[in-house]
């Protein structure tokens with residue numbers, strides 16, 4: 001989704017803005033632009049396409065100046081083109097605005113402004129802000145910014161420049177996150193932490209309906225009532241290393257390879273093997289509460305939803321609480337019955353996904369107990385939920401999620417074990433899982449070391465136009481996730497199904513031209529999976545089988561085998577998804593696709 005960067009200080013703003021745009025580009029974007037104050041005017045440059053192509057076209061002489069704002073746009077209002085790119089400005093170019101989010105009443109505001117003689121130059125809602133700000137501006141930016149909060153409905157984060165305020169940036173926040181980075185005689189505004197790392201030492205997170213007036217030497221923050229508020233700063237702790245590719249050709253491949261370490265850290269920090277307990281004291285659910293829960297609703301979108309399928313499986317099977325996974329955007333369509341004995345778990349990498357946020361609000365309003373299973377604790381969803389379970393995956397830059405998926409699976413299993421403990425489930429399962437947890441990072445490493453088998457399978461499927469992915473039970477979500485990864489980054493049409501569904505329709509698609517990837521590792525569903533594989537073979541379908549080391553039937557049943565180590569069936573989805581991630585990655589690479597930033601997709605989907 002859109003990204004915001006602003007800079008004011010002693011250095012030239014353009015290189016800082018370009019670098020910021022580069023670091024924000026992982027969010028997905030179709031155009032970018034900057035505005036820079038110079039000699040009593042605002043110079044604006046906007047272009048469509050990738051920042052690598054745009055930056056050389058932006059002339060540092062024409063765009064000289066030490067204060068400016070920049071933006072990456074992911075089209076919502078109006079097609080991706082130069083007039084619709086940000087910054088937007090008023091006709092006299094006295095105000096420049098960059099914006100994340102949506103004005104809900106923009107049509108009414110546009111109509112009013114048009115009636116007053118304004119001719120809009122773009123289809124964006126953002127342009128409205130520029131006119132409203134200029135009309136309210138009397139030399140003091142605070143009342144003008146407050147006027148925007150008063151007049152505009154919706155969720156938005158804004159960075160604004162005014163021609164009469166040479167080194168001042170104005171930040172406004174409602175709903176969408178916005179940060180002010182504090183440097184040495186320079187300050188920045190950004191929609192997330194990445195562009196601030198290495199430039200700012202500390203950060204202020206703007207609160208709801210707050211306005212910040214940012215100059216090189218000062219940051220003043222005001223509440224919606226116009227009074228200055230005291231704000232707390234916190235040091236920036238993300239290391240530079242977390243935002244580099246570490247020698248990998250793509251962020252996605254780097255993130256796939258980070259999985260063993262992240263899994264180790266999460267499990268080691270939460271499982272007390274000596275005492276045989278899972279420690280989740282910080283999520284705010286007492287044993288008494290665990291015992292009172294009558295149902296768990298897991299809500300999420302995309303990859304996080306696939307993690308919820310596993311979460312529902314283990315919360316019901318291990319903790320013994322009826323549990324269901326629901327797509328967040330469907331939650332409000334069904335009027336869920338809620339009360340304090342329902343635990344609603346919102347699972348999200350970003351913690352900003354609008355569909356998940358809206359669904360969580362329904363749970364909050366309905367009086368349910370709420371928990372965020374998140375990679376960004378200090379996010380919109382993190383602030384809304386009663387508690388947060390941090391998955392600790394570290395920043396994920398590639399649009400296609402990989403390491404956050406396996407972390408979500410581990411976190412949800414920990415949660416189920418904790419719930420089981422509190423509800424008096426047999427402790428034997430945890431005792432059984434402790435050795436499985438200990439070797440899990442190495443099991444994932446083993447699959448990573450077998451990249452060649454995924455490479456061979458990728459060479460095989462690279463020309464396919466359709467694929468099927470099948471799994472069952474605990475691995476039903478693995479199949480859906482494998483298919484999602486493939487379609488997201490390689491653009492091969494791929495469908496994932498719980499394998500039992502095949503006979504009820506999808507088997508009609510089977511042919512030699514449609515490769516089927518089947519997950520049939522050791523566990524309770526293997527026999528039935530093999531039955532499904534035989535049905536596909538009988539119809540001349542090509543099979544790529546994910547099978548457990550030592551499975552003697554696998555080579556006879558499959559055209560290609562993606563071997564995985566023998567693991568406990570309950571943690572198998574963590575291992576089984578890895579060859580599918582590698583297969584999607586390699587297929588996309590061979591097809592020449594933009595692996596890290598696939599077309600039409602955004603990392604953080606902040607619109608409904």
Ligand code: AGP
Nearest residue numbers: 302303304348349350353400401
């Ligand atoms: C995953 O590869 C996708 N980019 C997408 O499905 C994503 O998982 C979904 O949009 C949810 O995002 P969230 O985890 O930030 O809420």
